[in-house]
Amino acid sequence: MIAQDLKSALQEVCPELQERDSLDWPAFNCPTASLVEVVKTLRDNHDFDGLMDATAIDNGMEASPRFTVVYHLYSLKNHVYVRIAAECQDDVNPVAPSLCALFKSANWMERETFDMFGIHFEGHPDMRRILMWEEYPYYPLRKEFPLAGFEEELWDPEIAAETGTKVKPAPMAGGPFVARQSAFEGEREPKAKDESWNEANEKPE
Amino acid sequence: MPTEKAEYTAPDSGAKTAAAAQEFETEHLEMSMGPSHPSTHGVLRLNLELDGEIVKMCDPVLGYLHRGDEKIAENMTYNQFVPYTDRLDYLAPLANNAAYAMAVEKLANLEVPERCQAIRVVTSELARISAHLLGLGAYTMDVGALTVFMITFTEREKLYTLFEELTGARLTTSYSRIGGVTRDMPDGWMDRVLKFCEEFLPLLDDVEALLTRNRIWFDRTADVGVISKEDAISYGLTGPNLRGSGVDVDLRRDAPYSGYENYEFEVPLGENGDCYDRYAVRMEEMKQSVRIVRQAIGSMPDGPFYAEEATKIFAPRKDKILTSMEELIQNFMITTEGPDMPAGEVYFEAENPKGALGFYIVSKGGGVPYRMKIRGPSFNNLSILEKVCVGGMVSDIPAILGSLDFVMGECDR
Numbered sequence: 376m377i378a379q380d381l382k383s384a385l386q387e388v389c390p391e392l393q394e395r396d397s398l399d400w401p402a403f404n405c406p407t408a409s410l411v412e413v414v415k416t417l418r419d420n421h422d423f424d425g426l427m428d429a430t431a432i433d434n435g436m437e438a439s440p441r442f443t444v445v446y447h448l449y450s451l452k453n454h455v456y457v458r459i460a461a462e463c464q465d466d467v468n469p470v471a472p473s474l475c476a477l478f479k480s481a482n483w484m485e486r487e488t489f490d491m492f493g494i495h496f497e498g499h500p501d502m503r504r505i506l507m508w509e510e511y512p513y514y515p516l517r518k519e520f521p522l523a524g525f526e527e528e529l530w531d532p533e534i535a536a537e538t539g540t541k542v543k544p545a546p547m548a549g550g551p552f553v554a555r556q557s558a559f560e561g562e563r564e565p566k567a568k569d570e571s572w573n574e575a576n577e578k579p580e
Numbered sequence: 581m582p583t584e585k586a587e588y589t590a591p592d593s594g595a596k597t598a599a600a601a602q603e604f605e606t607e608h609l610e611m612s613m614g615p616s617h618p619s620t621h622g623v624l625r626l627n628l629e630l631d632g633e634i635v636k637m638c639d640p641v642l643g644y645l646h647r648g649d650e651k652i653a654e655n656m657t658y659n660q661f662v663p664y665t666d667r668l669d670y671l672a673p674l675a676n677n678a679a680y681a682m683a684v685e686k687l688a689n690l691e692v693p694e695r696c697q698a699i700r701v702v703t704s705e706l707a708r709i710s711a712h713l714l715g716l717g718a719y720t721m722d723v724g725a726l727t728v729f730m731i732t733f734t735e736r737e738k739l740y741t742l743f744e745e746l747t748g749a750r751l752t753t754s755y756s757r758i759g760g761v762t763r764d765m766p767d768g769w770m771d772r773v774l775k776f777c778e779e780f781l782p783l784l785d786d787v788e789a790l791l792t793r794n795r796i797w798f799d800r801t802a803d804v805g806v807i808s809k810e811d812a813i814s815y816g817l818t819g820p821n822l823r824g825s826g827v828d829v830d831l832r833r834d835a836p837y838s839g840y841e842n843y844e845f846e847v848p849l850g851e852n853g854d855c856y857d858r859y860a861v862r863m864e865e866m867k868q869s870v871r872i873v874r875q876a877i878g879s880m881p882d883g884p885f886y887a888e889e890a891t892k893i894f895a896p897r898k899d900k901i902l903t904s905m906e907e908l909i910q911n912f913m914i915t916t917e918g919p920d921m922p923a924g925e926v927y928f929e930a931e932n933p934k935g936a937l938g939f940y941i942v943s944k945g946g947g948v949p950y951r952m953k954i955r956g957p958s959f960n961n962l963s964i965l966e967k968v969c970v971g972g973m974v975s976d977i978p979a980i981l982g983s984l985d986f987v988m989g990e991c992d993r
Contacts (some may be wrong), residue, residue, distance in 0.1 A: 424813055430953040447927050454834040482817025483963040506643035539837040
């Protein structure tokens with residue numbers, strides 16, 4: 376079984392490696408300290424030469440550890456994937472090692488994970504935001520960030536002063552018709568997430 | 581009397597000017613090939629540092645089309661998210677729909693009937709033809725060959741008419757549902773598709789006649805933007821860009837899904853990894869797509885177009901919903917709470933026209949995903965720009981951008 380072979384081979388490099396629940400490809404959890412070693416072993420000894428995806432999961436504000444970084448490696452020769460997940464120790468300022476030395480594709484994908492979650496990658500040559508603008512203060516994919524976003528200052532004070540443009544939260548007038556993930560039966564029904572501006576809820580100037 | 585042919589060498593005035601220019605300590609020009617530019621194929625910004633015509637530094641700035649799809653996915657049911665997948669690679673929406681549906685069906689461990697798989701193959705391959713036609717048209721237009729643009733867009737109009745007949749919309753098709761497709765093919769649609777294929781191949785030959793052995797095209801694209809095999813794999817390139825560099829990877833053949841193992845097709849490979857090779861790979865891929873479409877339509881199985889036994893995932897027929905209580909309740913649950921998915925994680929990649937579109941879905945049960953990561957192929961394809969533009973000229977940049985054939989929709993999400 377390919378998962379068993381991989382598991383025993385990887386446990387030689389990282390004894391704390393465990394299997395991760397997965398519905399499709401073999402998946403493993405490993406501590407962040409040995410992440411680079413594990414991925415290096417997979418790349419050099421097991422033909423997993425493509426880093427297809429690097430992302431993170433926010434396990435919720437009450438969960439600890441809160442952030443899990445997940446990598447998907449693809450073997451171009453054997454046509455199989457493997458998933459490696461590592462939990463970041465610090466919940467407030469999460470840190471994970473960077474895989475930029477092993478795969479060049481990790482560069483932009485880790486920048487995106489930093490942009491969306493705030494996970495700092497140690498050893499990344501160019502750690503800055505990629506999708507949002509440089510001075511944006513929030514990390515949008517964290518669970519406490521609302522769907523509509525926050526009101527923000529425009530990044531260029533000159534343009535803001537001249538044109539009066541603002542960064543406003545999305546005016547979800549009467550919609551979207553979203554389902555909430557909640558424990559209560561009544562709250563789970565999709566309701567219009569009405570964050571529209573009306574008399575009860577004035578448009579902020 | 582035979583005349584002596586004198587060896588004539590043209591005076592290399594360019595070399596003298598270049599040597600003279602070296603004496604000047606010029607400042608590098610910092611320029612932003614801004615988000616609103618006809619050659620950047622969407623809203624891509626390139627911060628360039630130029631030394632005259634030569635690019636010294638190229639830093640792509642993304643995010644101008646970032647719409648927060650992944651955040652939205654955490655608030656939508658699986659079926660509600662299908663229209664968002666249209667807008668990822670908006671040149672081939674049917675392919676995105678199919679890839680997303682297959683990823684969620686993998687989560688549910690749901691097998692769709694063969695007819696549905698064949699329909700998905702036909703629509704994905706037509707979407708591939710449509711995307712390559714537009715990519716080719718825009719690429720050649722940027723480089724200067726305007727006729728090709730006219731030809732390819734006329735062909736795309738025929739495809740759009742076919743899509744509109746099948747799904748109701750030309751561009752934002754939203755054709756997939758979890759467990760099947762929205763509706764079956766109308767009568768005679770398959771014949772019209774075959775007619776399109778017949779008319780299309782000669783026009784593709786016309787385009788080849790215009791470009792493939794064209795001196796100007798060759799000068800502008802051969803040995804321009806060369807990507808080596810190791811770079812292509814390391815930077816995460818997929819799709820025609822990877823195959824243009826000579827790496828033999830095609831998910832339809834290597835890890836077949838949706839019945840691709842039943843069809844015969846070849847996977848074209850490039851040799852040098854330059855812009856010309858990527859163009860040639862895409863041309864040949866369109867011909868192979870026509871081959872797959874013909875095989876799929878020829879062997880189209882009968883049967884349902886959705887998984888009828890997955891009652892908690894695919895809504896039942898409308899007439900049953902309006903008359904029977906149980907179907908009414910099923911429809912209500914699926915529409916409001918979403919299809920009932922098990923908890924777990926899956927990662928599924930499909931061979932989309934631009935590359936490997938991947939969906940990483942983390943589900944904690946219920947009808948709404950906990951985390952959905954969309955691996956857009958154009959995001960990784962663009963990361964190589966930092967390396968490949970440097971050292972070339974500014975005028976090579978439209979050729980490189982066109983040959984990489986990216987779409988900002990799936991890059992920024």
